[in-house]
Amino acid sequence: MTEITVTAPRQRPIPSQRQDFLHFEEITTRWNDNDVYGHMNNAVHYGLFDSVVNRWLHDVGKQDPRSSDLIGLVVHSSCDYHAELAYPDKITAGLRIDSLGRTSVTYRVALFAENRETSAAEGIFVHVYVDRAARKPASIADGLRAAMTRLQRSEVTTP
Template sequence: MKSDRPSHEDFPHFQTLNTRWMDNDLYGHINNVTYYAYFDTVVNRYLIDAGGLDIHSGPVIAYVVSSGCDYFRSAAYPQVLEIGLRVTKLGNSSVTYSLGVFAQGEEALLACGQFVHVFVDRARETPVPIPATLRAALEPLCAPG
């Protein structure tokens, strides 16, 4: 029986991140809030590289409107992480991402996060349809079903 947790093979895109000394908390593992920074880094790097998102002066930007994370195993500095990215819902102006955190070279899921981006007009801060170049970059990340 397959676990409800996604596996390494469920993510079509990966980015490697090095943990930092400051990521550890007093308990000696990566603090839970730091995972959200990892997620934001991976998604935005993908949108910039694959979709041409101009975070500095483009007319459309993306706001995080919802997020969450489930933790299964600890990570700690110094450790290299592989963060998998997939899209679980691609709407008109919003996208829901799923992110899997793995220790480099390992198959066991450390944490699984999700967040929702809403694309907005930078000047008016109102939702707009996802630009064609970004939609084209996001479509290959869509999870089956």
Template sequence: MAAPRPRRSDYVIFRPMQTRWMDNDVYGHMNNVVHYSLFDTSVNAWLIEQGLLDPATSESYGLVVETGCKYYAEMQFPDAVHAGLRIARIGSSSVRFEIGLFRNEEEEAAAEGFFVHVYVDRATHRPVAIEGARRSAFETLLV
């Protein structure tokens, strides 16, 4: 038996996002690559809003080392999408973000994905510890 689809209550915060006309593919639904763009946008927007990332100047930032997605239901333009965010694991230099994409006001996710970021020094690209304000902010999303 398949695991149940994630529900809104499984996520800590939400970011509203709007599908675009160009997101539909020839089959009339949102192309799979768009899901990854929504995942990436929701995580990075949260990081920027929290003051944890300035793409041009941050001394360290997260590099994606693993990602994945499960698709449960179709989405299409002009659907509104609500991206639910949570963190499943915080390591010494890595973090696993999990994202649920919810179509319009539906309670069950249309898709769920994840990103594992390893934090690296901008100059050396070597892993750095997640500590201080970054770790504290991540802990607010930890489930």
């Protein structure tokens, strides 16, 4: 006899507010970001999340994904969609760090439509930092860890 596991339905997450984030980046949507349904395609959200994290790493963390000895590999990602975004929306991305371990970090990126305080979409990216050559987990360097610590926020309104 096959055992069937029943799980409870997932609770709909509460959207974050702008005030929950510490770093912001302006994003211009493009005509080809829209899909046949007239809104931004879900794959575009993930591309924006990845770009925001990597720009911050490059600009503040001084990490260059093309040449740094220590690189972050995505081991988990997710997105919760709260409202539609579409071209020609002007978007602000908010970035924060939800958790910071010895070799890993969980980034949260929220996309806010122009003049909106509530996020339209939120993504989670978990990076495990590894030595580029060996591809083995490596401790996050002190300078990068200090920059990441400044992006952590303890009193946010959402999980």
